[in-house]
Amino acid sequence: MYIRRVTRKNKDGSRVSYIQLAHNVWDPKAKYAKAKVIYSFGREDDLDMDVLERLAQSINRFLSPEEALKSKQKIRDTAEFLFRSVKQLGGIWLFDQLWKKLGMDTILEEIFKERKHEINLERAIFAMVANRALAPSSKLGMEEWISEDVYLPGLPSVHCHQLYRAMDELLDAQSLLEDRVFDNVSNLFNLEVDLLYFDTTSSYFEVAPNETPEDDDFRLQGYSKDKRPDLVQTVIGLAVTREGIPIKVWSWPGNTMDMNVIEEVKKDLMGWRLGRIIHVMDRGFSSEENLRILQRGAGHYIIGERMRAGKKDVEAALNKRGRFHAIRENLLVKESIVGDGEARKRYVIAYNPEEAERDRRQRKEIICAVEEQLENLKQLPNEAHHKRACALRVHKVYGKYIRQLKDGTLKLNKQAIRDEEKYDGKYLIRTSDDTLSLEDIALGYKQLLQVESAFRTLKSTLNIRPMYHRLERRIRAHIIINWLALLLVRLIENETGSSWDSVRREVQRLQVGHFTTKDGDLYRTTTPTAKQKEIFNKVGVNLPPEILEIKPKS
Template identity: 30%
Template sequence: MFLRRTKVRRGNIIYEYVRVVENYRKNGKTHQRVIANLGSIKSLKKDVANIIKGLCRICNREDLNVENLKTRGSPRYGDILAARYIWKELELDRLIAERMKHTKVKIPVELVSFLMVVNRLVDPKSKLAISRWYKEKIYLPELEGANFAPHDFYRSMDCLEKMKENIEVFLYNKLCNLFTLKLNLVFYDTTSSYFEGEGPSMAKHGNSKDHRPDKHQIVIGLLVTDEGIPIAHEVFPGDKPDKATVVKAIDDLKKRFNLKRVIFVADRGMVDKTTLDYIKDQHYSYIVTLRKRHLNEAKEAIKRAANDLEEKRKNYEEKRKNEEEDKRKKKEPLFCEYRPKDGPRYLVCLNPEKKKDDEIYRASRIEKGKRKLEKIKRLVETGRLKDREKILKKATLALDKTNRKYFSYSSSEEGSFSYSLVRETIEEEKGLDGIFIIKSTAYDLSPQELIRQYKNLSQVESAFKEIKDFLHIRPIRHHQDYRVRAHVFICVLSYLLEKILEKRMGEAHLDMTAREALDKLDDIRIAKNQIGPKTLLCPVQGDAEHRKILNAVGIKSIPRVLLS
């Protein structure tokens, strides 16, 4: 039986009625007959709710009465669904499941691993808290009836950590197919992450990039593409120098990924002559920057470039006065190249805006130092400070490492005090204002390309910032080395999902970051509506922008109702 709307014309007026009809077959044909007339639609409007309630009561179907509907929660769905789609697109579900097929582990390691990774992505919590979080805060069809205990998460971490190297190689090959990835340029950097308390055995005191030398830490090395997609990472003891981690990164590229020709890009602090020679021995090229304290080796290049760069700087300033240049061109550094007959090439670059900043900063440090030394001079002249040793000690303490090099000061046995500027140091610094030097054995790249790839090194810095600030690598609550390695791996996998989401946004020409897309998808929740013994799961359908994000990921639609 079903309802049918019927129209009846009486004169110039059309009346609409509601009838209950049913289909029946006669002589092999389908016919309809009226079971009951419910009256005109106009008269029914005020009574329709009472009629439905009455029918539910008479037919003992109170579960259909909307007044009995109770909403039991609204777990997140949109962002989880998008992350799950990318996870499956990378075939991580298949890979991990196959790896676990012939083990004695009975828990679904793949699904539990995904829960830990997606938790880092959208709502970072401890592994203990995740065992409650997934039941109450998110929805996935695969989680129906799942009941994972905290030890299931720890067991899955252990399994995941053992698969790390195989997963990284598998993902590299998969990414090459998905995005026609060409790993001819790789970027490498390290960071540190500290522990509250002792931490595991690999946690040591070292060079803290979190400015916490008092804490035990680990060192993390990360290799990414020029788009910032993570390829491989390694966790080292906290006292491992940066330079000592590079050989492991190079060996990974050579042996695990079988890469024949690669340009290795790193900050100058990551490498020394031995490391650069090792890179060369592997038939790889490199792009590194020289720190100012290491500029002696490029002295000839700087000397040759000085006049040319000054001329280019003047032309640049003149152009800025006379014409409106676009913002991109304003930020392009000026450069001069020096290629010795043997050995690496040097690119001496000048950033005019940075040159001004350096001048202003130095002037402020000198002015601050002058004020403090003048104050000491007045104390000496008024007789309030007389002892020579005390005068010199006070002057030393008055200056700091940012301005001490600019001053020379002395005090006589009689207790007088004088100071002067070290003009040679100031003039030497002025010649290096706004200067940075790129050293490279990538002879086939143009100077502009060298500069662009040097700037791309910030991709690794962005990765570490994201892993620390948004994916919350800290606090690390584990006390075994292998669990710490697993925790870092989970954070890197989470970052990989984020970068692929960001890439999908770009391909769809959506002007938003992955983080903004995830925040937007958080609007798509599941309303858990209970009517009697049944639970109806009703996803929020979202607006046009939500649909664009989901379509960019590859999700064409979401169901209107899910039964539980």
Template identity: 25%
Template sequence: MYVAITGSGKARVIQFREDTRIPGTNRKKTHVVKTIGNYERMLAEDPDIIAKLKAEAAEITKAKKTSTAPLALEVPVMDILSPTDVVPSYNFGHALINQLWSNMALDNFFEVSSGKRNAKTVAQALYYLIAHRCAHPSSINLAASEQKRYAGVPILGNDIFYDVLDVLADQKEAVVAHLADFFQKKTNRKESEAYYDVTTYSFESTKWGELRMFGFSKDHKNNEVQVVMGLLMDNNGIPITFELFPGNTMDQNTLVQSVEKLKKLYGLEKITVVADRGLNSGSNLEYLIKGGQDFVISYTLKRSKERFKEMVWDESNWNNTTDPMSGEIIYRSKVVNQNIEVKVPLKEDEISEIGKRGRPKKYRIEEIPVKIHLTWSSKRAKKDNQDRERMLEKLKKKLDKPYQLKAALRRGCNQYLEMELDTEGWKLDENKINEASRYDGYYAIITNNLELSTEEVMKIYGGLWKIEESFRILKTDLRARPVFVWSDNHIKGHFTMCFLCLCILRYMQYLLSSEQGRQVSVAEIMEAIREPLVLVQGKFPKVVVTPTRISQSYLVLAEILKLSTLKSNMTLTKFRACTKLDLSVNLK
């Protein structure tokens, strides 16, 4: 590398340049490594600037040659008679978590907010638990026992890890606010749009508490206590906030509290709430409408009023799309205008009229216009029919086995059965089956935003799958089911930790998509964190470090996070420069 002055007159600039030989020729090709600045201005500020830059270029060239020079190491040949005779290896994929942890300023945040004397140690323990769960989800005890496997992780006592759960429980709102501020600045988050859904997490216990209660289980764990989680997610699939409710809380009773937290978090006057049909209750729609909020929520045709069903079956006003080859209808859409009755509290000077029971009326009924967007597709109709046929086929095999039918009832199969009071002589109800088939292929979305087209409504609602996927990630990949914690405070801390892990993994997905156009699953990202190993040969401190088991996702994320490129063989110093992990912690 050398210093060059290029250009003419006052437009001359100083550059670092490098010459490389063109393969198969004697010619050289010049590369501009970096443009330093305007020559005239820099010379006026420092007459010795050229000499200084030449010295800097020489140092860079020397460092580059050193980094690519072969490493000399004497490796002894020994019999392997015990596990300690094997070349040591350490996980280092958490370098990605470490870099993000710093970028998101979570190290400083937890040191300041933990409220503990040993705040720095608590912050280190929390970072390790997050890194471990993103790679090897497990109990805190197991995570604590595996510290020595992780490069650059100082060994901490088990008791400190349970302090982490208390800190997370106490600082949950502050954690949510800190993450919200970060994602608002670093992503294209639409603060006024939120996806909402609810799920349950069961315990392997019947012992109840403040949060642990019996209730309707979405995992069919009806003989175990559970907690209910409401999760709000943004347009990128990154979580915004979450709320925990006692296990006997109905889905419909969770939305109000979560939305109020979201409004407070961003200081919003108006938001659009997108939710599944389980949240479509009169009280929820009433709350959203009275609060001036917009909603896009699935509408259940089967449970709608007969007057509305007649509009659905009416063949008028449908917009049809046909297959150009066969001429068959493959998609239909229709918009139905409806009014929703909402109770509006009366002002004090309006409370005068006496109701039926001799009490002043506190509410008046207002009709709020909404639109119900109906769609039908041949593809969805075929799937609905196939799903029902599979269910009926299973039921037919169980008709003469009452004990198996009882289990099927808990999974919603009773909609197709005709039962006697004594639960004997069960048979399929053909009328119910025929009625269900009428709804094959139909979908309905209700919204109070009258300006949205059917295409816009379906696109907004279509993002709801991301929150359903987030619940699957929490339950399956991150193993968020609270099997190993029991006190209410530790339960709250455990879910805050899982929420933080989900935010980090989803943000990694966002970075891969927005900066590289790569669509990568959370499972693949967790593998990129879990798999990388570094082999250490030689005797400390004169060792050679060899990275192995590295995926393409790791390399791309490392590049996005601006980590230096790994070498096939490195010194400890070079490894620390590339990963920000100090292996000497493990080797001393």
């Protein structure tokens, strides 16, 4: 039994086709099988396709899943139209379109136009940048990612050694690339660069047992901001705009102190001729030498000051009387000028009532714990201390609230409690610019969180750590690749108003199917959803076309 098409030619030359359900019946006289019509569905141009669909479904009810699958396979084989594979498209297409919108492809092609390689260096570098944002992996893992998981025009496949070659070339072009990227990004997105935020972090390495990192002059042990002092590391610096866009990256040996990088950072940024720049930095950079460096060339700074450092000027600023003024909800500020003439220093004390209440609540819990510990000691005057008493006295949290009397007993230090109370909910800021308002200073410093957010993205979303590279040039190139990925991620987040995680989940659902026929290959995208269209529209780039590519067979 089968469905057949019968065509009849009319007198006017037109043709009409009829669809019929038929089966073959043996004719003993004619000695061959003849078709017998069981049911006529009517003219093909008037055919109700729902009828055929219901018929097919009713037949499939009597077939096992295996038999139904074989049936479909026979139909596909007859039609010679095969569905070969599906790959992720949305994320890498969005990244690629923004990459080209920023002119990154043109910049790299110009930089590498004199260099001959077996692959397109620009495509290889873009692939590494996109990989950090979409599915962070090793360079070896990228071989399978490129060939099997994503659709990337211009780079259908790549080998690990080719990616390493591209990294080496990228490092040589770092300075020129950063200059061109900053010009293009700042002009295209109208970035405000009067305030630049700078901070450093560290990122550690996994070292093989047979390696000797002690002979390395770049992977070194130092103060670890990842709480991994047992591992060698590198120090990374970022300059970020008030919109959170990272415009420049630095990398230094792992034992580099924050105090020692300011002169290099200042020199590099002055080379961009940005005009009046106010550098915003955390308390780790507040040495007098660093502040003098930041003021060179008519530069200015907004910088945090350590309130417990014991500096006379800081104590004078904190103790100066004055009324706080509210500039935002839960943010009050007052100005404190210390000294005259060249010795004049402008401080701003910021106060957050909610933070103050939180500090008081936490300290109350600590004091209760200290009192309980002291009561359990059962001390006697002039008695030798036992281990519990010594451990309590040197405790990093409890110790500052404990004092030792002349007879050796430990007591609650009430003066220390009163001293801590004056710091509740406060932070101290110093600036060299007298023209800035108190609001600009306080909010400008508060936005230093933009750099901390960038570091979190580098470490959690882009998985910059741990690093496995050994050569310094590869380490530096790896950091540049992560910076470029962070740059694109931040631009997408700013334009869409959504986190990269949510954007990535949505756009990765846009995929491309690979179909083959006897005539060639066809690549067709899935139909974009309303959310996907909205994301591409906000970023200002085009969606992929419905038919992405056709490859006729030669």
